Amino acid sequence: MSLLNVVNVSHNFGGRQILKNANFRLLKGEHVGIVGANGEGKSTFINIILGKELPSEGKIEWAKHLDIGYLDQYSTLTKGKTIREFLKEAFNHMFELEEQIYKNYDEMNDCSDTRMQELMNEIGEMQSTLEQSGFYSIDAKIEEIANGLGLNAIGLDKDVTELSGGERAKVLLTKVLLQNPGILILDEPTNYLDENHINWLRNYLNEFENAFILVSHDIAFLNSVINVVYHIDNGVFTRYSGNYNQFVTAYEMKKRQADAAYEAQQREIKQMEDFIARNKARVATRGMANSRQKKLDKMERLDKGRVLIKPSFVFKEGRPSGKVLFRGENLVLGYDRALTKPFDIEIVKGEHLVIKGINGVGKSTLIKTLLGIIKPFNGIV
Ligand SMILES: Nc1ncnc2c1ncn2[C@@H]1O[C@H](COP(=O)(O)OP(=O)(O)O)[C@@H](O)[C@H]1O
Ligand SMILES: [Mg+2]
Numbered sequence: 001m002s003l004l005n006v007v008n009v010s011h012n013f014g015g016r017q018i019l020k021n022a023n024f025r026l027l028k029g030e031h032v033g034i035v036g037a038n039g040e041g042k043s044t045f046i047n048i049i050l051g052k053e054l055p056s057e058g059k060i061e062w063a064k065h066l067d068i069g070y071l072d073q074y075s076t077l078t079k080g081k082t083i084r085e086f087l088k089e090a091f092n093h094m095f096e097l098e099e100q101i102y103k104n105y106d107e108m109n110d111c112s113d114t115r116m117q118e119l120m121n122e123i124g125e126m127q128s129t130l131e132q133s134g135f136y137s138i139d140a141k142i143e144e145i146a147n148g149l150g151l152n153a154i155g156l157d158k159d160v161t162e163l164s165g166g167e168r169a170k171v172l173l174t175k176v177l178l179q180n181p182g183i184l185i186l187d188e189p190t191n192y193l194d195e196n197h198i199n200w201l202r203n204y205l206n207e208f209e210n211a212f213i214l215v216s217h218d219i220a221f222l223n224s225v226i227n228v229v230y231h232i233d234n235g236v237f238t239r240y241s242g243n244y245n246q247f248v249t250a251y252e253m254k255k256r257q258a259d260a261a262y263e264a265q266q267r268e269i270k271q272m273e274d275f276i277a278r279n280k281a282r283v284a285t286r287g288m289a290n291s292r293q294k295k296l297d298k299m300e301r302l303d304k305g306r307v308l309i310k311p312s313f314v315f316k317e318g319r320p321s322g323k324v325l326f327r328g329e330n331l332v333l334g335y336d337r338a339l340t341k342p343f344d345i346e347i348v349k350g351e352h353l354v355i356k357g358i359n360g361v362g363k364s365t366l367i368k369t370l371l372g373i374i375k376p377f378n379g380i381v
Helices: 040-047 083-108 114-133 135-148 165-178 195-206 219-225 243-279 284-296 363-370
Strands: 004-014 016-027 031-035 057-060 069-070 183-187 211-214 228-233 238-241 324-332 345-348 378-380
Touching: 004 040, 016 040, 016 211, 016 228, 016 324, 031 040, 031 219, 031 243, 040 183, 040 211, 083 114, 083 135, 083 165, 114 135, 135 165, 135 195, 165 183, 165 195, 195 219, 228 243, 238 243, 238 363, 243 284, 324 363
Parallel strands: 016 238, 031 211, 031 228, 069 183, 183 211
Antiparallel strands: 004 016, 004 057, 228 238, 324 345, 324 378
């Protein structure tokens, strides 16, 4: 049974086609990575399956009774709530069940014997549900995940509206993981994480029993946690079994085959065109040339593989300076006349210094001389 079935979804933004007849299936326990260059439509696809964006065409079918956990970077956090309180909301459904247990007890104060038995049975069921879902170890669970993602360094008693962007993202991610959803959807979750938290998340995802869909530009991370790849290329979705490295191998082979087939067809076309050119003028061979032309017209032309332009960067390497940044001997500052008496000066790396003096004494002139904007009146620099 698929958890999610996406059938022939196409999507346009302002006349530009982003997705073309995309088909996507998510099975129980699959760990899917969506890969593709920037701007290919990965986040758009995620928004479409979450129902936040309506596709121009196609169908999205979710299995029933599935809880979807999604890291929404834009969720609003209300003031006056601590991180711990916010995280506890992940277990709201359990607190509601606990509340119901108390209500049953209240009702038992005044009810018939048959009703009493009913209420007792209900309580028994609700309690075992709570036990099975780990209600009695919520605090430990919160500590574990909060620790793993580095929230303890922030402190769980901090107000959720007093967080930096990165801290906020960590809190939201922690909550999603605490919900332990039937399917987890993560779009670039490592953006705000440090290396040790990424490692923690990697282990977490590897042990995650349910399905997830992950978008990440962190290839090493992606490679280590997924077992299915969906590649978006020019709006077209292709499914590959295996991790990212296996996808790259398979994709390159496919591309080489496609390139080879394209080249072979081009050679064939050239030969046919030559044949036609050589034979169409003569009456004796015109028939052959015409039939070859028909064959050529009917030929299904292969596309040349799209070549993506790879960006390249060149950085100039800077050399660190020596210890002495500036030295002046018998230095006299000035323009057409001297402003100072001769003095020696040395400025060493790491020094933070103050230049003091009354207006017009030559402070800016000293700076300009240091920078080489003006020549010293006298002396060596
Ligand atoms: N709301 C929008 N309106 C118009 N164009 C959009 C919108 N959202 C995304 N796009 C465009 O759609 C393309 C796919 O974007 P996106 O899904 O964010 O790519 P990815 O997540 O793969 O980097 C990009 O060219 C982007 O500029
Ligand atoms: Mg994106």
